[in-house]
Amino acid sequence: DSGVTQTPKHLITATGQRVTLRCSPRSGDLSVYWYQQSLDQGLQFLIQYYNGEERAKGNILERFSAQQFPDLHSELNLSSLELGDSALYFCASSVAQETQYFGPGTRLLVL
Amino acid sequence: GQQLNQSPQSMFIQEGEDVSMNCTSSSIFNTWLWYKQDPGEGPVLLIALYKAGELTSNGRLTAQFGITRKDSFLNISASIPSDVGIYFCAGQRETGTASKLTFGTGTRLQVTL
Numbered sequence: 569d570s571g572v573t574q575t576p577k578h579l580i581t582a583t584g585q586r587v588t589l590r591c592s593p594r595s596g597d598l599s600v601y602w603y604q605q606s607l608d609q610g611l612q613f614l615i616q617y618y619n620g621e622e623r624a625k626g627n628i629l630e631r632f633s634a635q636q637f638p639d640l641h642s643e644l645n646l647s648s649l650e651l652g653d654s655a656l657y658f659c660a661s662s663v664a665q666e667t668q669y670f671g672p673g674t675r676l677l678v679l
Numbered sequence: 680g681q682q683l684n685q686s687p688q689s690m691f692i693q694e695g696e697d698v699s700m701n702c703t704s705s706s707i708f709n710t711w712l713w714y715k716q717d718p719g720e721g722p723v724l725l726i727a728l729y730k731a732g733e734l735t736s737n738g739r740l741t742a743q744f745g746i747t748r749k750d751s752f753l754n755i756s757a758s759i760p761s762d763v764g765i766y767f768c769a770g771q772r773e774t775g776t777a778s779k780l781t782f783g784t785g786t787r788l789q790v791t792l
């Protein structure tokens with residue numbers, strides 16, 4: 569158990585819909601990261617927040633957005649969903665920019 | 680998005696054999712990390728390397744940070760069935776509090792009895 573929690577574990581929705589994925593970092597960690605892993609693919613970095621502010625951005629679509637709240641939990645919002653957005657979405661956390669620890673993931677299926 | 684070149688793509692070995700895998704990049708990283716991922720689970724950190732040339736062990740696992748800072752190697756000795764999974768390397772770059780991991784394409788390991 570990494571100490572990073574993600575909800576929900578599974579999510580099934582339809583194209584065009586909007587979903588919100590939630591992540592709680594390890595106690596004391598200020599940085600939160602989001603990654604996407606499509607079927608049989610490696611992990612792609614989406615975005616990093618540090619203490620409430622965006623710090624680094626990867627290949628995140630404009631339809632996706634994220635935020636980190638004062639209690640340090642983070643949400644990833646995915647809108648206008650397409651079939652290709654079906655993937656595992658992982659959250660990771662670290663103290664600042666040190667080693668990242670991953671949560672169990674949210675499996676998103678868009679039908 | 681960018682991914683690091685990781686090889687081999689998959690390995691089928693017998694229990695007790697040693698395993699080697701490597702990861703290469705066209706650019707330099709400050710930190711190299713090795714993760715293991717079981718099906719449907721999040722990646723679990725195995726070893727972190729912070730200095731060029733560093734050799735670090737964690738039980739039966741040994742990893743090295745390449746001297747050029749563009750590659751890394753992972754060895755698993757005397758493999759056991761629970762070693763089955765996908766192994767990912769990751770290179771990390773930090774700038775202040777910003778950090779980004781670039782992952783390798785993964786090595787799928789199967790261990791037969």
